[in-house]
Amino acid sequence: MAKGAWCSKHLESLAMLPRPYARLLMRILVVATLALVAGVVVTRLGSVSGSVGRLRGTWGGQNGQGDGGDYKEDGAEDVQTALAFSPHRKPLTSSNEEPDQQFQPRHRAHSADDANGGASRSKRRKKNRGKGERGASHEGGSLPGAGLQQLDISVNEEYHVTGLYRTEDKEAFLPFKFVKKYFDIYGDIKTASGKSVLISGKSVLKDTSANTGPGGLRLSFSHSYGKPFTPPKSYKHTASGQFLNFGGFNVAGRERVLYVDESNVPVSAQWDPKGYHFATQISQYGLQHYSAMVNPKNITSPLWLVEPKAAIDTAGWVAHEGNQVKAVKDDALGQIVLQFCTEVPPIHLTSISGISHRMKKQDGSAARRVPLINYKLTGKAMAITFRVMTNVKRLYTLHYDTTATKTLEVQSESMRYRLVASPGKWQWFARDLQNDLQRAIVYQLRSKDSTKPMRESASSNVKVSHIQAVVLRGCGQIAEMSLRSEAHLEMGGAAVKWIVENQDPKTGGWPTNATRSLKPDLVLKPGWLSAMVQGQAMSLLVRAYYATKDRKYLDSALRATQPFHKLAKDGGVKAVFLNTYTWYEEYPTQPPSFVLNGFIFSLLGLYDVAEAAHTAGVECDAQQLYQDGLKSLRALAMLYDTGAGTIYDLRHVSIPTFPPNRARWDYHVTHINLMTAMSTIDTDPVFTTLRERWLGYMSGHATKHN
Numbered sequence: 128m129a130k131g132a133w134c135s136k137h138l139e140s141l142a143m144l145p146r147p148y149a150r151l152l153m154r155i156l157v158v159a160t161l162a163l164v165a166g167v168v169v170t171r172l173g174s175v176s177g178s179v180g181r182l183r184g185t186w187g188g189q190n191g192q193g194d195g196g197d198y199k200e201d202g203a204e205d206v207q208t209a210l211a212f213s214p215h216r217k218p219l220t221s222s223n224e225e226p227d228q229q230f231q232p233r234h235r236a237h238s239a240d241d242a243n244g245g246a247s248r249s250k251r252r253k254k255n256r257g258k259g260e261r262g263a264s265h266e267g268g269s270l271p272g273a274g275l276q277q278l279d280i281s282v283n284e285e286y287h288v289t290g291l292y293r294t295e296d297k298e299a300f301l302p303f304k305f306v307k308k309y310f311d312i313y314g315d316i317k318t319a320s321g322k323s324v325l326i327s328g329k330s331v332l333k334d335t336s337a338n339t340g341p342g343g344l345r346l347s348f349s350h351s352y353g354k355p356f357t358p359p360k361s362y363k364h365t366a367s368g369q370f371l372n373f374g375g376f377n378v379a380g381r382e383r384v385l386y387v388d389e390s391n392v393p394v395s396a397q398w399d400p401k402g403y404h405f406a407t408q409i410s411q412y413g414l415q416h417y418s419a420m421v422n423p424k425n426i427t428s429p430l431w432l433v434e435p436k437a438a439i440d441t442a443g444w445v446a447h448e449g450n451q452v453k454a455v456k457d458d459a460l461g462q463i464v465l466q467f468c469t470e471v472p473p474i475h476l477t478s479i480s481g482i483s484h485r486m487k488k489q490d491g492s493a494a495r496r497v498p499l500i501n502y503k504l505t506g507k508a509m510a511i512t513f514r515v516m517t518n519v520k521r522l523y524t525l526h527y528d529t530t531a532t533k534t535l536e537v538q539s540e541s542m543r544y545r546l547v548a549s550p551g552k553w554q555w556f557a558r559d560l561q562n563d564l565q566r567a568i569v570y571q572l573r574s575k576d577s578t579k580p581m582r583e584s585a586s587s588n589v590k591v592s593h594i595q596a597v598v599l600r601g602c603g604q605i606a607e608m609s610l611r612s613e614a615h616l617e618m619g620g621a622a623v624k625w626i627v628e629n630q631d632p633k634t635g636g637w638p639t640n641a642t643r644s645l646k647p648d649l650v651l652k653p654g655w656l657s658a659m660v661q662g663q664a665m666s667l668l669v670r671a672y673y674a675t676k677d678r679k680y681l682d683s684a685l686r687a688t689q690p691f692h693k694l695a696k697d698g699g700v701k702a703v704f705l706n707t708y709t710w711y712e713e714y715p716t717q718p719p720s721f722v723l724n725g726f727i728f729s730l731l732g733l734y735d736v737a738e739a740a741h742t743a744g745v746e747c748d749a750q751q752l753y754q755d756g757l758k759s760l761r762a763l764a765m766l767y768d769t770g771a772g773t774i775y776d777l778r779h780v781s782i783p784t785f786p787p788n789r790a791r792w793d794y795h796v797t798h799i800n801l802m803t804a805m806s807t808i809d810t811d812p813v814f815t816t817l818r819e820r821w822l823g824y825m826s827g828h829a830t831k832h833n
Contacts, residue, residue, distance in 0.1 A: 303348075307348070314347055314348025351824075351825040355822060356803055364805075366669045366670070366736075366742075370414040370418050380561075389544070390547070390621060396573075397641075406637035406660045407660045410622065410663035420615035429499070430486075432609065433609075435607040437462075446467075447483075453465075457503075486594055496594070497610070497613055500605060501554075501605070501606040501608075502554060503604045511546065511599060514596040515592075516591075517564075521540060524540060526543040527556070531544065531546070535570055559618075568589060623667060626668060634698070638654045649778075659722075659725035661691070668687070681739055685745070688749050692748075699715070702721065709759050711756055721776050722775065723773070724794060729756070733756065734749075761811050769789065774787055802818040
């Protein structure tokens, strides 16, 4: 009988029943139907939950550098979070530069047997799948969800987490969030479009266009983060060449930078939220631009708004009523310049009236976010304003104003930086609008006591799409104005100028005017000197000398060796390890801390000065200081090797009650980069050996157990 006829027949029978019985029967049918639908939904949800749990739990037997990490329950961040952790588990502690480890590293030694065993297991899985068994890996298709149940997992008998147990092959699955923290690995789950599913940790997924798993998701993780410097075979560290991989840095864009001030150097907020000049940061800013200048990449031609030539076209500049703009000759420069004067004084933060030059995205302003301007103040005040459109479709206004009383002021989408201008004097203006916008956003969020992740997210997500307009206010002249992809010469030059002008003539050093506290109870009060500061500044000064042949830069670098002769307790940067080996302290604490990266940076600075002095035919003490330090590095570098990573310093030696301070992966990468540089200037095999071994640690290749 057809379904339709069957239904019609029984409905007719139902209609013949007395009304009370018919109503009761209808209710029974409705309840039965709802129960059937609910059963189907629950079954489907169980399958989805099992699939997600399996995808996130398939992590294999990874070797990792283990330290407990903070885990904060995020509510319904994803499907598995609700099942991932029991409320009675103990929290993990995070490891930073100053760790107080609750958990020790967990490593498994690699061996040929391991490799063979892994291959055998892979063959067994393929064989089982061939027989119809559902293995741990699925190439496409839907993931099984049946046969999964919650599993209570005891970790070191200290706390519990909740995982999943698959009955069909007696396999257990751990939540990936737990695995990331416990085994100190990095990764994320992303969709085919690249959108994160897990918003925690650092994503290492780059290509999401292929090889995605079922449902368009892929889990990709790595043992470490960071990318070591991989120089060409011809690379050799020299005093006039690029400095390591600094050419790819963006020092001014770092979270620890408060802003770039009116002297065009970064102001640090690393150890003082109010901001201070930190010579290491400024030197790195200069070395970044020098390295990028001698090894240029992706540089576009300038977009000219005022081009230095015989005639200047003012047609692109719109002067509102009462304002003036014209081309005049400047006798000092011997060329035609753009002269402007407006009646509106550049006082109000939100004011944008004046003489404007508008641009479209297709004009090329999208790839050129660095204005380079040769300007002169001819009146009482002047301001240069940029209207920028961002990728989030918000319009921001960046003012550079001689009337500003503060280095930076922010009011909603309007930011005002202080502009320095000496009346009647030609000066250069070079700013990175991308960095200035992001620093201003972070600056505003700092004042609201926002969290660091919030500040980082807000600043990194907002990018300059293109420059819409340039507005001039006040009275002044412009000899040239262009939008560029870089201004390395001018920005690097600003750093060199600051270093020369702020060197202490008595000590030859650059004191840090911020308190530095290191665990357990080591405190450096403002005014302390640092071997790393000295080394980075010397490397920058020497390169400025080679670029300009100006002897004042070499003389400044030669004076910078003075603190290396004095012990830290006497105001210098020198320490002695086990009464035998000379060490140059990044942090001149008592007792010594023996920081590795700062010591090697100081050695590179001494090497650069010695090489430049030799080229110039000048006698100096830098060569002997370098040799003394090199001897110590050859003898002590192995002490910083843990067998799975590196040690940041040796405070656990000088302070027996202090635990080993394991280096974060970014510092580990720095150690590798420094060994790369040292291996090009010294033939001792210790440097190449350590470099290769430390590279292996980043992929989990720990040394063997006994």
